[in-house]
Structures are given as structure tokens and as C-alpha cells.
Amino acid sequence: MEEKRGGQKYDAILQAAVKVFAQKGFHRSRVSQIAEQAGIGDGTVYLYFHNKEDILVSLFQERMTDFVYHLRRRLEHTTTFYDTLKILIHYHFEVMEFNPDQAIVTQFELRQQNADINEGISPYLRKYFRIIEEVVDRGKKQGFVKQDIPTVVARKMIFGTIDEVVTDWVNCNCTDFLKEMTEIVYQLLIYGLLDSKASERGNL
Amino acid sequence: MEEKRGGQKYDAILQAAVKVFAQKGFHRSRVSQIAEQAGIGDGTVYLYFHNKEDILVSLFQERMTDFVYHLRRRLEHTTTFYDTLKILIHYHFEVMEFNPDQAIVTQFELRQQNADINEGISPYLRKYFRIIEEVVDRGKKQGFVKQDIPTVVARKMIFGTIDEVVTDWVNCNCTDFLKEMTEIVYQLLIYGLLDSKASERGNL
């Protein structure tokens, strides 16, 4: 076992875990099921992970690290706030749509009020938050985003909206085409709900 | 047991459950802990609830029914979309801030991928969603909300944003004043991120 993280078995376990967790939920999933799905012995799981929770946490860390890495690469060559935000939304939807099992786990199983799980997950989620906040800040500098909007609150709206769209999509058994939501979500975040003609018409 | 729902012990159990669930999380909570906290015997819990999950589900149903009832009453006398939306946001924050234990349970413990729990919760959550969607629809009729925004998507943004703000607040141990977020959240949802002068300046 030269390599733990990134090793063949390590990956197989994570891949098996997403499947099982997505199907049964974390608490109803059995370590033996994961092992079986991965085609290895029960005990082998514990050569690569400390315990069941560690599988869930590692799963998120691996995927989030990947997500953040590729997201950053995609955002590298964008210029305007508009492009950037749209690509961010699109990539988030794309990744989720590409791996519905992963999406299920992300939207449900990770939202646990469990110290170990939370501590393992939070730092990695915050990395994503930081990207969104950087996007907003850049938007401010470029004059696209209103200066008086607190960056953190803007991030909460952006992430909260995207996240809710994904949750609903998962709840509908991932039937719709998530990526097609990109444009409308983007428009809403940028322009808000208000019909600009309303003020002109004196409705305010 | 003349009365189940609404009976004295029934309420005592729910009240005890919020406390225990908030502190330990649903899966780490023991039925015996809830019984003790409620000052009753373990077996008595099962005179009022089918099982542990039923407690969590009933808890949400009760609170959500209350929430929806009072929210509707507050929204009854509002006229413009602006008032309505602001009151909705404010009331959501107010309720959460008033009962942090309830907030913790709502933001974490209810997000379970568990058939029984989900089926018990979804209908009641959808009642809230319907209110939000009605608000959006009314806003459209009044000409405040852009007609081409799908109501459901607008609801996702509104709820998603509010929900994310609450989640973050809970994650920060409920230290900030949540209600003070109302105005900024309201502004963001209505006007979006865009600095309107940007288009005039030709940044688009």
C-alpha cells in the first residue's frame, strides 16, 4: 500500500460509498455494503479510512478539492463579472448533473450536526465560498456589483439560490435538466425580482 | 389518552425533543433522553408518537403549521409586493432567532435522506413554498415582479437565500442578530447584484 489517498482501493471505496450513501443515506448505509460494492473485504476499508464518518468526510474533501480546482481554472480566463458568475453557476449545475449520486450525498448526507463531520467539511466548503466572494469582490471593483452590498451576504444569496435549485432538482429525482437553469438563475441574481418598469410606472 | 395532538404531554415531548435534538443531533439523541427531559417515562413517548422519527416529523409539522398560520395572518393586511416580501423575510428570521434550538433542528436535522422523514416533512414545507409563490404571483399581477421570471424559480431564490442566511447564522452559534439582516436580504432579492449605473456607464 504505497499510496493511501489517491490509491486504487482508496478511490474504489469512495466511489462505492457515494453510490451506497446516495441510495440508503449515510446512517442506513452499512460499511459492509460499501466494501461489497467496492469489491473488497470489510476490514480493508479500515486500512484506508479511520471510520465510517471518515469516508463521508474524505469523499467531500476529495470532490470539493477537485471542484474548486477546476472551477478556478474555468474562471481564470473570464473577464467580466457576468461571464464569471454565469460560468460559476453553470459549472456547479454541470457537476451536480453529471453525478447525481454525488449530488444526493452533497445535498443531504453532508448536512449533519455532527462535530467530526462538520469540522471535516466546513473548511472545504469555505474554499468554495471564498471563490464566490472573490467573484463578488471583483465585480465590485469592476463597478458591476453595487458597492454597498456586503460581499458575504451576496455570497449567501448566490450560493443559497444555487443550492436550493439543486436540492429541488434532487428532490424531483434529478429528472429535469439542471444546466438549463443557468440562464434564469443568473438573470435573477443579477437583476433581482423587480420589474424595472415598475418604478417608472410609479408602482413603488 | 383523550387528546393526542395538543395534549399536555404531547407538547412536553416535542418541547423536550427540540432541546435534545438541537444539542445532540437526531441520530445521537436517545428516546430515553427525550423522555427524561420531558419528565415522563420512556414508554409514555410511544403513547403519543409512533417512533423516534415520528417525533421529528411531528415536531416539524406542528411548528410549520404554526409558522404558516401566523405568516398568513401577518401577510393578510399587506398590500404591495415590497411590504409582503419584507414581512416574510422578517418573520422567517424572527421565528428562527426566537428559538435557536428549533432553528438548529430545522437547518440540520430535517435535511435527512429518509423516506419516512421526507414524506412527513415535504407537504408541510411545500405549504410554505406555496405562500412564497403566491407572494411572487401577486407581485407579478401588481406589475412589481418581472413577468418572465418563473414563479417557482423566484421562490427558490427567495427561500434559498433566506435559508442560507439562517444556516450561516446557526453555524456561527446564533451570535449575530438575524433580524437585522432583513433589509439587506430584501434589497438583494428585489434589485439583484447589479449596480444599475453600470449599464448606463456601458459596462455591460
Add this chain to the structure above:
Amino acid sequence: MEEKRGGQKYDAILQAAVKVFAQKGFHRSRVSQIAEQAGIGDGTVYLYFHNKEDILVSLFQERMTDFVYHLRRRLEHTTTFYDTLKILIHYHFEVMEFNPDQAIVTQFELRQQNADINEGISPYLRKYFRIIEEVVDRGKKQGFVKQDIPTVVARKMIFGTIDEVVTDWVNCNCTDFLKEMTEIVYQLLIYGLLDSKASERGNL
């Protein structure tokens, strides 16, 4: 469950435990076997004992408390060191012979190098040691026992000899009549190995 120690189930578990421990040895014994032997459910064991080790320790504590109590009563009315010592030896053998299962557990399973077990057992074993030492001390005062023999060493010889006799008896599947060893052991401890005529004959 009004009573734990001394309760009906508590005793049943201990009685079952001696039997199972004696047959299989502590480490090869299964809690489920003890429960079955006691005619109760597996979980019930844990209403009366903290864990498997606690059963072993409690077993020894109960039996040793009994042993010490009855031994003291028997020794109460003895006068000379001779009577006292003989009764002590006899009672030790009698108890062991009366309950071979208990004897097996005492001679083997309790000699564990395990902090929890040792800490639970030592204080109770020392109570017995104290009795032996008191007997020796009284013997000294009465002029029966040589003054220059350290009481503690005398106790080690007395207990060590009795204990070894019992161990050997257990190793021979408890076939001999243990109580019949009383006299010879007594003689040996009192007079030692030496043939007193030897010195007279100048063999020394």
C-alpha cells in the same frame, strides 16, 4: 428494578457467569452465552453490569465478601493459633470444593494482568490477606508463632501453599477430596519440612 446488587436477575447473571467462565474461560466466554445461561436477553446483562469485565469483577467481589464474612464468623470463637489456622485452611478448601466452577474461575480467570480487573479484585483479595495476617499476629502475641517471622511473609507462605494446593486440585479436574488436605497442610505450615530428630542426630 428496585435492586441491582442482590436482585434476582443480578444473582442469576453471576451464577450463569461462573458456569460459563469456568467452562470456556473469560476470554472465550460470550456475553450472549451468559445471558442465555441466565435465561435472559443479551441486553439485560447491561442493566446490571457495566460490561463483561464488570461481571467477572463483581463475581469475585460478591463471593469474596461472602467468604470473608463467613470466615470471620468461624474464626470468632477460636482461641489458639492452631485452631484458627486449621479452620482457615479447612474453610478455604471447603468453599472451593463446594463450588468447583467458582474455584476454576478464582484460580485462573482472575489472574489477569488487566488494570480494570486487577483494581476491582485487589482490594477484596487484600481483605482476605488481612485476616490471615491478623491470625499470624495473634499467634505471635500468644507465643505460638516465632516473633522474628515477618507477618507478611508468613501470610505469603500460608496463602501461597493453600492456593497452590487448590490450583493443583483444579488442574486434576477436582477429583480428589480437597478438604482431606487440611491436616497435612496445617502440619506443614506449623512445623515445616524439617524432621526435628535430624538436628538431634546432628544432620544439620
Add this chain to the structure above:
Amino acid sequence: MEEKRGGQKYDAILQAAVKVFAQKGFHRSRVSQIAEQAGIGDGTVYLYFHNKEDILVSLFQERMTDFVYHLRRRLEHTTTFYDTLKILIHYHFEVMEFNPDQAIVTQFELRQQNADINEGISPYLRKYFRIIEEVVDRGKKQGFVKQDIPTVVARKMIFGTIDEVVTDWVNCNCTDFLKEMTEIVYQLLIYGLLDSKASERGNL
């Protein structure tokens, strides 16, 4: 594996085992710990021993064979019963004191009610018993030891006493000087507890 018994790795494993067993106790010791302590791979252990129990048993057999061999050599040139017994006691204490880890294992870990262990150990322990019994028998022939004392019982007293002294010494963390106990133990075994003047004084 040209050589098993006596090979370099074989010895290394035994040496490592004493250390680990003494520290953790047989059941809490892990084969991997022994391997690590011996500086070899886990699997290598099984090239030299059948299983974990075999290590414990072999350990005892090796050490006991050595012990018996050297004890016999020391006793070869003694003449009187007195010398012989004293040397026996002294050598037993000396060996134990020289290797406290070995002593701990001998006093605790070997006293297992386990068929395999017992069967492996008994024959070797009996070799020691036989020596003691030979010493007693010779003592009888020489007229030092009372003829009517059954040799086996005498052996039980001798071994039981020595053994108990060692056990107590181990329980006190091997702090005292064990060898200094030789004389008093010897005196006790030879002359017994009785103050010979007592009978003269008519105390009997």
C-alpha cells in the same frame, strides 16, 4: 528457514513478545506489535510460530528449559537438603529479579484456562516440580525431611510459597529486592511457623 528454534529471528520474536506481553498482557497484545518490536514483518512471525498462543507457549518452554537446565547444574554439587533448598529458592528469585518482564508474564499471562496454552506449559512446569520433588525426596533419604510428609504436598508448599512471594513482588512493581527474601522463606519452609519454645512452655 534452516533453523527454527534458536534461530536469530526466533529469539528476536520471543524477546519482543516478553516485552509486549509484560506491558499489555497477552490478550491486549497484538501480533503486529510483537513484529514491530522485533523489527520484522507481521507475516514473518508465522514462519516461526504457529499462532499467537504458540509464541506464549514457546516462550515459556524456552525459558523453563533454560531455567531447569541451569537449576540442575547449580544443584549438582550441593550435598545437604539445606543447601539444596536454599539454592533453589535463591535461583528462582534471582532469575525473576533479573528479568522482571519475564516474571510478569510468568506470574500472570501463563495462568490461562486455555487448553492449548495449558497443554504446552504443564509438561515444562512439571519438570520444575519434579526437581523440587527430587530435592524433597533426597531430603527424606538423608533424614532431614519428615518421612510422613507426602513429597507432592511438600512441593506444593515450597513452590506455592516461592510463587506467592514472586507474585506479590510483581504486584508491587518489582521494587523490593527479591533475592533478599531467600533466607526468611527458607527458614519458614524448613522450620514452619511454630515457635519451638511454645510446646516447651506448654502452649500447645
Add this chain to the structure above:
DNA sequence: GATGAATGAGCGTTCATTCAT
């Protein structure tokens, strides 16, 4: 011979639920 990754049987313990009182 030496290794150590892989195995999987095995078990102590928990705790939601029941039911006799």
C-alpha cells in the same frame, strides 16, 4: 525466507421498542 496488504469471522454493546403491571 520475508513481507505487509488484504481478509472476514467474530463480538461487545447500544438503544428503539414492547408489554406486563
Add this chain to the structure above:
DNA sequence: AATGAATGAACGCTCATTCAT
């Protein structure tokens, strides 16, 4: 209705042992 002692199914995890390299 209320109790809480009793239950036993269920499972995460360990670790002695194996065997391909």
C-alpha cells in the same frame, strides 16, 4: 393512561492469519 424493565436485532470495528509477490 403511565411506567420502565426487558428485549434482541443490528453493526462498526478489530486483529489473527494468510498468501501473492
